[in-house]
Amino acid sequence: MDYFIFLAQLSGIFIILAVSLNLINGICGQFSLGHAGFWAVGAYTGAAFTVFLNLPVPGFVNLLLSCGASFIAASIAGLIIGVPCLRLRGDYLAIATLGFGEIIRIIIMNMESVGGPRGFTGIPKLANIGWVYLWVAITVIFVANLLRGSHGRAIISIREDEIAAESMGIYTFKYKTLAFVIGAGFAGVAGTLYAHTQEFLAPTGFTFMWSVIILLMVILGGLGSITGSIVGAIILTVLPELLRFFGQTVSEWRMVIYSLLLICLMLARPGGIFGKHEFNILKFLRLDKKENA
Amino acid sequence: MDENLAYFFYDLVTYLLNGLTQGSIYALIALGYTMVYGIIKLINFAHGEFYMIGAFIGFFAITSGVPFLVALPLAMLGAGLLAVIVEKIVYRPIRDAGRIPALITALGTSLFFQYFGQQTIGADPKAFPQAIAVKTYQFGEIYISNIQLIIFGSTIILMCFLWWLVGYTKTGKAMRATSFDKNAAELMGINTDKIISFTFFVGAAFAGAAGVLVGLYYNTVEPMMGLIPGLKAFVAAVLGGIGIIPGAVLGGLVLGVAENLVVGFWVSTYRDAIAFGILIVILLFKPAGILGTNRKEKV
Numbered sequence: 132m133d134y135f136i137f138l139a140q141l142s143g144i145f146i147i148l149a150v151s152l153n154l155i156n157g158i159c160g161q162f163s164l165g166h167a168g169f170w171a172v173g174a175y176t177g178a179a180f181t182v183f184l185n186l187p188v189p190g191f192v193n194l195l196l197s198c199g200a201s202f203i204a205a206s207i208a209g210l211i212i213g214v215p216c217l218r219l220r221g222d223y224l225a226i227a228t229l230g231f232g233e234i235i236r237i238i239i240m241n242m243e244s245v246g247g248p249r250g251f252t253g254i255p256k257l258a259n260i261g262w263v264y265l266w267v268a269i270t271v272i273f274v275a276n277l278l279r280g281s282h283g284r285a286i287i288s289i290r291e292d293e294i295a296a297e298s299m300g301i302y303t304f305k306y307k308t309l310a311f312v313i314g315a316g317f318a319g320v321a322g323t324l325y326a327h328t329q330e331f332l333a334p335t336g337f338t339f340m341w342s343v344i345i346l347l348m349v350i351l352g353g354l355g356s357i358t359g360s361i362v363g364a365i366i367l368t369v370l371p372e373l374l375r376f377f378g379q380t381v382s383e384w385r386m387v388i389y390s391l392l393l394i395c396l397m398l399a400r401p402g403g404i405f406g407k408h409e410f411n412i413l414k415f416l417r418l419d420k421k422e423n424a
Numbered sequence: 425m426d427e428n429l430a431y432f433f434y435d436l437v438t439y440l441l442n443g444l445t446q447g448s449i450y451a452l453i454a455l456g457y458t459m460v461y462g463i464i465k466l467i468n469f470a471h472g473e474f475y476m477i478g479a480f481i482g483f484f485a486i487t488s489g490v491p492f493l494v495a496l497p498l499a500m501l502g503a504g505l506l507a508v509i510v511e512k513i514v515y516r517p518i519r520d521a522g523r524i525p526a527l528i529t530a531l532g533t534s535l536f537f538q539y540f541g542q543q544t545i546g547a548d549p550k551a552f553p554q555a556i557a558v559k560t561y562q563f564g565e566i567y568i569s570n571i572q573l574i575i576f577g578s579t580i581i582l583m584c585f586l587w588w589l590v591g592y593t594k595t596g597k598a599m600r601a602t603s604f605d606k607n608a609a610e611l612m613g614i615n616t617d618k619i620i621s622f623t624f625f626v627g628a629a630f631a632g633a634a635g636v637l638v639g640l641y642y643n644t645v646e647p648m649m650g651l652i653p654g655l656k657a658f659v660a661a662v663l664g665g666i667g668i669i670p671g672a673v674l675g676g677l678v679l680g681v682a683e684n685l686v687v688g689f690w691v692s693t694y695r696d697a698i699a700f701g702i703l704i705v706i707l708l709f710k711p712a713g714i715l716g717t718n719r720k721e722k723v
Binding site: 227233340347354390398 | 518
């Protein structure tokens, strides 16, 4: 049972990561491959906050404060990386963000104060499923509301056509940076929650492969769809674990099966599970009624 | 003081030579990246895996007693054919679905080969057999091994071959036409599907050759070996200007030399950071890579 709660908690952390990356990749259309870098910044900032400051306040206050600190730290990292990189486009932006993500990881690896390559130990286990899902709710509501306002419309217009948006008087650079910074900030919060779930951080846990897996979650669900990101994050977190329960052979081959399933899913639905659309339970039910009538 | 300067010079030349060796390997892998990108605009993340597979074909061939000069073409052929099969089964159906689904499929393929390799061959590194006895030549204080010379030689031969293939043959002309405008090439009677398959074949064969050469140089092979060199080769391709064949070679050499100079004269732990640092600096000043030309966007 504990294992399932842990899995649910991990899914929640990945939902935050996927939704925040979706803001950058799917909604703003800026192809970023450096999300694990912001995740790492957040994780180490949050962990350092609780371990080194060790404020004499209850655990959950400490957790919330460290979440705030990591949001700020990761946002600043996002700003530093975003301002030069967001002038690039397409694949060049992807490779530049990938490079920054790796640089962040290598810098952490060379910081002895947070354990360097040996990893950061002794982080208190402050996060539980309630706090994780509180932050999931905050992230989802924040991003969904952002999209309804004028800032969100401006961000979407950049994805649709950057030149047209610019000629409509939208300061595209500002909105691209805004999306990037907010996305990075929430990735930082996910990092703190992750640090206080695992109680241990190692720089090898934040490689480029993780940026790719978060991107897979976003694309699997449908680029630009928030509900899609949530479903994608849950599937890709639970699927490799679920395959453990199908006997010895499947358990051993689960990563092979996982990659094959991924290829098949992409071949069957190239636009992701939900495409650009949001899944709406009311609409879904109403459609059912119409078909019956 | 003079002696110090002389030793500095010897060190510099040694690191430059090591860098050029590593750079040649990066260049060989980057060529495949850049050719595939040039022709279908796909970042083929599975490319590093063809390098790994080439290394393993070389490993099994040499272990079972095949001479090196046969094992190398065998590995190239094997990696190339596998790439053609992957292209037919996986990439072709998704080619028209847009670039991001294709990218994800490539990532899935890459993961598949890595984990499949781990399951079938085992995750532990294998010792690559010493197919050619190592001889070290000494010029003053500068050392160069025959393996390094073999790597330079093979790389130069393969690159000359590619230069001839792309520039002076009918297939090469068709490849250039397909990468310039696929639809127009099709209208001119070029079987673009075949050309794309052929491009995958050549690219993967080069990566396979790089795999065998690396096995010979570092003496180990393992299923995850394609990940980091694949990434570095991609960086090299972007550095030189992705889609441009001489750019991939230049990018690979620059990257290899820069990394080895950092290892030699600074700290080895920052080696990967420097590769990406150079990339970012170059992209900021020349967003299309060293040899790329900036295209003005028209509405």
